[in-house]
Amino acid sequence: MSTKIQTMRLQKLLLTVLITPLISVAQVHTEQTYVVDRFGQPRDHNVDMEHLFLDIAIDPYQGMVAGVANYVFHPIQQQVDTLFLDGPGIAVNAVKVDGNSARFRVDSAGVTIFFSPSLSWGSTHELNIEYTAHPKKGIYFVGWNEDTKDIATDPDRIRNQVWTQGQGTDNRFWIPSFDDVNDKLLTSLRITFDKNYRVISNGNLTDERNNSDGKTKTWVYEMAHPHANYLIMLAIGDYAYRDYTSKNGIVSRQYYYPDLEDRVEPTYAYSAEMMDWISEETGLNFPWPTYANVPVQEFLYGAMENTTATIFTDALFQDAGGQNDRSYVAVNAHELAHQWFGDYVTEWGNRDHWLQESFATHYSKKFRQSVYGEDEFQWIRRGEMRAAIAADNRDTYPLAHSLAGSSRHYPKGSFVLDMMRYVLGNEQYRKVINDYLLAHPYENVRSEDLEIQCMKSLGINMWWFFDQWVYRSGYPVYQVNTTFTSDTTTITVVQKQDSTATQHLFRMPVVFQVHYKDGGFDQETRWVEDSTTVVQIPNILKREVAFVLFDPGTQIISQVEFEKSFDAYKMQAYNAPLMIDRYDAVVAMQKVAIDDKRDILIDLYDKQNYHAIREEIIAQLANDDHKKSIALLKRALKDTDINVRRAVVTNLKTLPKKMEKDIAPMLDDSDYTNVELALRFLCEQDKEHAEKYLEHCADKYGAAKNIRIAWLEYSYANGNIIAAPAELAKYASNLYEFRTRGNAIQAINRLNICDAAIAASLVEATQSFNRRLAGPTTRVLKGFYENKLYTSIIDKAIDDAIQASGDKEKLEALRKKD
Ligand SMILES: [Zn+2]
Numbered sequence: 071m072s073t074k075i076q077t078m079r080l081q082k083l084l085l086t087v088l089i090t091p092l093i094s095v096a097q098v099h100t101e102q103t104y105v106v107d108r109f110g111q112p113r114d115h116n117v118d119m120e121h122l123f124l125d126i127a128i129d130p131y132q133g134m135v136a137g138v139a140n141y142v143f144h145p146i147q148q149q150v151d152t153l154f155l156d157g158p159g160i161a162v163n164a165v166k167v168d169g170n171s172a173r174f175r176v177d178s179a180g181v182t183i184f185f186s187p188s189l190s191w192g193s194t195h196e197l198n199i200e201y202t203a204h205p206k207k208g209i210y211f212v213g214w215n216e217d218t219k220d221i222a223t224d225p226d227r228i229r230n231q232v233w234t235q236g237q238g239t240d241n242r243f244w245i246p247s248f249d250d251v252n253d254k255l256l257t258s259l260r261i262t263f264d265k266n267y268r269v270i271s272n273g274n275l276t277d278e279r280n281n282s283d284g285k286t287k288t289w290v291y292e293m294a295h296p297h298a299n300y301l302i303m304l305a306i307g308d309y310a311y312r313d314y315t316s317k318n319g320i321v322s323r324q325y326y327y328p329d330l331e332d333r334v335e336p337t338y339a340y341s342a343e344m345m346d347w348i349s350e351e352t353g354l355n356f357p358w359p360t361y362a363n364v365p366v367q368e369f370l371y372g373a374m375e376n377t378t379a380t381i382f383t384d385a386l387f388q389d390a391g392g393q394n395d396r397s398y399v400a401v402n403a404h405e406l407a408h409q410w411f412g413d414y415v416t417e418w419g420n421r422d423h424w425l426q427e428s429f430a431t432h433y434s435k436k437f438r439q440s441v442y443g444e445d446e447f448q449w450i451r452r453g454e455m456r457a458a459i460a461a462d463n464r465d466t467y468p469l470a471h472s473l474a475g476s477s478r479h480y481p482k483g484s485f486v487l488d489m490m491r492y493v494l495g496n497e498q499y500r501k502v503i504n505d506y507l508l509a510h511p512y513e514n515v516r517s518e519d520l521e522i523q524c525m526k527s528l529g530i531n532m533w534w535f536f537d538q539w540v541y542r543s544g545y546p547v548y549q550v551n552t553t554f555t556s557d558t559t560t561i562t563v564v565q566k567q568d569s570t571a572t573q574h575l576f577r578m579p580v581v582f583q584v585h586y587k588d589g590g591f592d593q594e595t596r597w598v599e600d601s602t603t604v605v606q607i608p609n610i611l612k613r614e615v616a617f618v619l620f621d622p623g624t625q626i627i628s629q630v631e632f633e634k635s636f637d638a639y640k641m642q643a644y645n646a647p648l649m650i651d652r653y654d655a656v657v658a659m660q661k662v663a664i665d666d667k668r669d670i671l672i673d674l675y676d677k678q679n680y681h682a683i684r685e686e687i688i689a690q691l692a693n694d695d696h697k698k699s700i701a702l703l704k705r706a707l708k709d710t711d712i713n714v715r716r717a718v719v720t721n722l723k724t725l726p727k728k729m730e731k732d733i734a735p736m737l738d739d740s741d742y743t744n745v746e747l748a749l750r751f752l753c754e755q756d757k758e759h760a761e762k763y764l765e766h767c768a769d770k771y772g773a774a775k776n777i778r779i780a781w782l783e784y785s786y787a788n789g790n791i792i793a794a795p796a797e798l799a800k801y802a803s804n805l806y807e808f809r810t811r812g813n814a815i816q817a818i819n820r821l822n823i824c825d826a827a828i829a830a831s832l833v834e835a836t837q838s839f840n841r842r843l844a845g846p847t848t849r850v851l852k853g854f855y856e857n858k859l860y861t862s863i864i865d866k867a868i869d870d871a872i873q874a875s876g877d878k879e880k881l882e883a884l885r886k887k888d
Pocket residue numbers: 375404405408426427430
């Protein structure tokens with residue numbers, strides 16, 4: 071399509087214009103007020119750990135880790151007489167230093183080892199710590215006490231797994247360690263476990279052998295380069311794997327559940343491509359010898375970039391029907407990018423956390439741009455900007471701050487890197503990043519290292535950029551006005567944001583475009599840095615102006631107040647070169663009366679194929695009962711894009727006459743969420759045919775039973791009052807993974823049904839380490855407890871749980887009002 075060609079031309083223009091010499095910093099930052107960061111700095115340490123040889127056995131039924139942590143280290147201070155290692159709750163049985171028993175003291179935070187005589191720098195030593203732990207954090211034991219043999223073929227059953235999550239500082243619960251980011255070490259893990267499972271850890275598998283007991287096996291994994299303590303990992307379960315080899319010669323081992331092999335291809339799509347792409351983009355080949363992805367259940371996050379072995383939630387391990395909402399591609403690329411940004415170069419302390427998350431988010435986005443195209447890229451950026459602005463409206467933490475929060479560390483920082491690329495130019499940005507990576511191999515980095523690298527690599531002082539986007543918070547609010555004469559377009563920009571201790575006037579190069587009715591345009595790039603900037607663009611051919619764009623493509627995180635005429639928006643919606651500017655013009659039409667815009671929106675729907683624009687058009691026309699709008703909705707239900715089809719059912723407030731026949735085919739949609747939405751919508755809106763819809767969906771299950779659970783809810787409402795609640799109760803129990811449980815528990819809540827079995831399952835779920843299960847379930851349980859019908863059932867379930875030696879205090883709290 072023509073849009074693509076125009077886009078490329080525009081990008082070229084942007085590049086040539088932006089590589090202008092930096093003009094002097096006219097804007098004076100009179101004060102350097104930074105938000106105090108008490109948690110942002112790393113701790114002192116008096117020894118340098120060189121190598122950890124961890125030799126452990128794991129009993130998953132008891133939730134126990136036992137073994138020896140062997141360290142090779144050398145003192146880095148003149149005299150060292152004690153060493154403290156984190157290890158809360160770890161029982162230390164014996165400590166040896168250089169082969170001799172050493173005195174030690176255990177407290178609630180860890181173990182202190184006393185050296186007698188004291189050690190001096192320049193020497194190397196060995197330390198062995200024999201220990202046992204029953205960790206509540208850091209290592210998680212899933213499913214070992216549940217018997218799932220009756221549902222052995224159910225894809226959503228709970229599985230027997232052990233996995234770890236070290237970040238922030240949780241590996242200390244199962245390994246006595248200096249658990250901070252800035253003492254990198256080599257690690258070798260030797261793990262003994264039931265031979266019927268597979269054990270996965272960091273680095274190369276260098277040994278795997280059966281033990282003489284006939285029951286267990288021992289696996290040895292070794293790292294070739296040092297990494298940070300929080301990146302040490304373990305994953306154990308019933309796994310098969312498939313190897314993907316990328317062009318750069320790296321083998322990525324993609325693990326999967328043997329009974330769900332059909333999910334391998336959709337889940338690991340583009341895995342080899344992203345390995346090559348990030349290597350090429352950063353100019354540094356993948357910095358480790360191997361790589362792996364491991365799906366696990368009950369995971370606390372989306373994924374974790376353990377060095378050479380990413381763990382991810384199996385919510386993203388999906389077949390084709392679950393790909394639209396639960397694709398692994400973006401997260402896969404994010405975690406892979408962390409192998410460079412986070413694992414190879416690592417933050418100094420929490421203050422520089424953005425150097426990990428923002429980079430991983432940025433490179434995942436850039437990879438998706440290379441695969442899915444420019445429109446998708448602009449749409450992701452729009453989401454990032456919304457999140458950044460919302461964060462800056464909430465508080466004033468800068469990006470480089472330990473309390474900046476995930477909206478800044480991920481989306482805002484990713485966009486800030488886009489802006490850095492925009493200001494420096496693509497190739498110069500890439501040179502800086504390549505030099506930065508090469509300058510700090512397997513080391514720790516601070517924000518200043520990146521800032522200074524711009525000066526070292528390019529001779530460009532980016533202090534002002536880092537000051538406004540990294541060390542301070544906020545965003546510019548630009549008010550834009552235009553006036554026209556026959557030969558000049560005058561654009562006035564006022565920076566309206568408050569000037570505060572943490573936010574000043576912003577300084578950025580901005581593109582101004584004047585588009586003419588003959589299809590051509592003029593463009594200028596100017597530094598906008600004063601409170602008022604006036605830009606005059608000569609109109610030499612005296613053409614008629616169609617519309618003006620300020621910062622086309624939204625290169626800058628900003629809020630822009632720029633009122634235009636309906637005619638201008640119309641022409642912008644058809645003709646702006648970049649999708650996001652066309653989208654913004656359609657959004658601006660929300661204020662226009664339906665009769666004035668109906669025909670235009672319907673015409674635009676056919677001319678704009680990106681889903682976000684079509685969704686916006688559907689949102690504006692969905693509740694218009696004009697036959698032209700209804701005809702468009704009917705066509706939209708057959709759109710090739712899942713999101714566009716979905717927009718019809720999510721925007722309709724009621725079912726327009728005779729449209730049930732058009733919506734019913736969505737019960738066979740390729741996407742599981744669409745099937746569920748259609749089933750719920752039709753059962754609500756067309757009650758008299760509910761039985762027919764239910765019958766049609768009687769064999770559909772979806773992802774984490776999303777379709778089945780909706781089916782059970784409406785089936786119950788249609789008289790299935792015995793079997794439906796029993797099946798919901800089963801899905802709510804600990805025989806199932808947590809998303810299935812969560813879906814069932816929410817349905818049970820909506821239906822307001824509770825019995826002894828349900829109450830027991832709810833109480834059990836509130837005690838899960840997985841707060842994404844425990845949190846919502848606690849709210850449901852407390853709601854039921856208020857209901858006099860259920861109080862005694864729940865009291866009994868709580869008493870039983872306390873009897874079964876649960877956490878009395880936590881369980882008693884369930885009886886209390888919030
Ligand atoms: Zn991340």
